[in-house]
Amino acid sequence: MNAITGNDGVERRAALLATAAEVFAARGYNATTVRRIADDAGLLAGSLYYHFDSKESMLDEILSAFLDELWAGYGTVLAAGLGPRETIEALVTQSFRQIDRHGPAVAIYQRESRHLSAQPRFAYLADTRLKFENAWLRTLERGVAERAFRADLDVRLVYRFVRDTVWVAASWYRPGGVHSPEEIARQYLSMVLEGITPRT
């Protein structure tokens, strides 16, 4: 009947999660009603509970799927033994690629992770934040030590600025627009690495 049989259930589930992620990203998790997700997905609110335990478990699945993929990418970069500048470039590029593929999940992460991480179920969000911070700070510090980066800037401030700028892009980035993720990464890196004033 259906050309893509075999894992209909899996695909249905994935489609529902994608719908949920979009609504969560657009309106915020708390402000999103389960009826609204169901409307957008074309079924009744109660029917979602055939596929998921709860609204919260949908959120959990969205965030952990995104973070799993994110860390897979980051892990490869960090294990590659690149220099500080190249590491930063690769991490930023990876990040924009994740925004391209998991835009809604990134937006949700950005908006909700702070207060969610207080709940045991979402404790992994706090872990992620820490691992994240570690990877970036160490790379920046190594860069300063190796004179790849300026020594007169506060590394923690730079980290915060860079971290936020990357993720907050999820709030305006739309896949299929004029800029590819790689192009955005390139522009962003050029700005942060070289500055927006001309180097004479």
Place this chain on the structure above:
Amino acid sequence: MNAITGNDGVERRAALLATAAEVFAARGYNATTVRRIADDAGLLAGSLYYHFDSKESMLDEILSAFLDELWAGYGTVLAAGLGPRETIEALVTQSFRQIDRHGPAVAIYQRESRHLSAQPRFAYLADTRLKFENAWLRTLERGVAERAFRADLDVRLVYRFVRDTVWVAASWYRPGGVHSPEEIARQYLSMVLEGITPRT
């Protein structure tokens, strides 16, 4: 009788709004209950309605008070006839000062303005965004024309990066910390203007 009793209605109102802004910023507007605000302010939920029409009108008052003050500052800067670089420096510094003084309002603005601006009551948020964009884009474009800024960067992308990075700082900035708003602005501007790699 309680900690935030002022000696007249205006002060009482302002104190209540400050309390509301803090809770909105900490938990999000939708997730904040009117009862929680009342608890923090030391009265009962129903009593807030003597002072305000609705929860929404508290939000409205918080955001417009902040934007009024913000535009007063920006207006002075834009009217001062500075060069592009100096204008950018002044706008960024102004912004960090606003974060210092109106932290909660900025955080609320950052988090909620996108979906609020769809409602007629909050249409002014969309206007603000536009005015904001205009001021920045024009300054950046003028800078490119005058060779104060690099011509090879996409001006709209630079605008988005800078705008977001500045405002999102409200989510981690705490007044009275190790860095003054001016110092944060200086570091940020140094990064964006000069880049984080050393200029030989």
Place this chain on the structure above:
Amino acid sequence: MNAITGNDGVERRAALLATAAEVFAARGYNATTVRRIADDAGLLAGSLYYHFDSKESMLDEILSAFLDELWAGYGTVLAAGLGPRETIEALVTQSFRQIDRHGPAVAIYQRESRHLSAQPRFAYLADTRLKFENAWLRTLERGVAERAFRADLDVRLVYRFVRDTVWVAASWYRPGGVHSPEEIARQYLSMVLEGITPRT
């Protein structure tokens, strides 16, 4: 394939009803979900509807099967032309035997019959209660007339006490325990007929 598969439809149906009765007895009819019955029976909730019209019809079938058997036994006793004391003894013994064989059904009857009998479908429960009451009251009154029972006790109160005590035993009686139903009946009858203080 699963533990309670019979070799024909009748047995399957009976096995499903037995499972349902156990769950109804353990958790109460209302608190029992059709899914729970299905789980215990090793199929999915929807599949039960191939065998039964509704959850209510399962209950109906359980209760009427039990009452049919109960009245068969009672009928034999009442038709036997025994004296009042012997009739009471036989009825009580019959009752404990029913508890032994239809424990879950008796527990359900005890717990739910009062409010169920308001529904037309379960009106027969009220009839049963009446027939029951009639048989007992008549036997007790005959016993008083024939001086087999004391005349100074309120016959209706005695009836209520005895009826309740017998049926409520279904809530603690477990088949295969230390006491056979006949032994429990003997002890119970001894208490009610002779009293727990010694006869000098």
Place this chain on the structure above:
Amino acid sequence: MNAITGNDGVERRAALLATAAEVFAARGYNATTVRRIADDAGLLAGSLYYHFDSKESMLDEILSAFLDELWAGYGTVLAAGLGPRETIEALVTQSFRQIDRHGPAVAIYQRESRHLSAQPRFAYLADTRLKFENAWLRTLERGVAERAFRADLDVRLVYRFVRDTVWVAASWYRPGGVHSPEEIARQYLSMVLEGITPRT
């Protein structure tokens, strides 16, 4: 305005609990909807939550108020140093008085305590059952030792029968009927102590 001012809130709460207890007793806790309680009490479902945390907390309050009073009465009896027969008489009389005063609570206790006591919040129901059993069993055993009660009956069985008969009376007893609680206790005790057959 109201003749019984001063503790209106307390009385309102008590009246609501009494209404809830009646509905719980009539239909069972699980089958009772919070809307039904509210209907019977003349307000809307949501309004109940101004007075109580949850449906469960209403149940909790009903049961613990009843048990507190019950144990106060039992404590007095058990501390009075009466003989076994007199102790049993006093306990039974106390029990029927409790049924008279807390009829719905007793019916709820009888119907729900078994499965409720599995929840931590209602663990005290299991404690009560144990204390109860202890008081009765010890009194019966003492009675057997002192030859006040027959030695040929199984004490545990007698306990179960007596316990059940007393409490199950809550399902048919209505305050203000033809029999006072004391009269019912007298008849019941006469039956159990002396037996229903005449002592020659």
Place this chain on the structure above:
DNA sequence: GATGAATGAGCGTTCATTCAT
């Protein structure tokens, strides 16, 4: 100015039931 009690709409969730496969 503030309280206490209520409203009513809507929320996340459950569950008996249906039905195409």
Place this chain on the structure above:
DNA sequence: AATGAATGAACGCTCATTCAT
């Protein structure tokens, strides 16, 4: 016979809001 997915009504509960006092 049984499954998987859905329905739709109802449930316990929350919360912005109202209003007599």
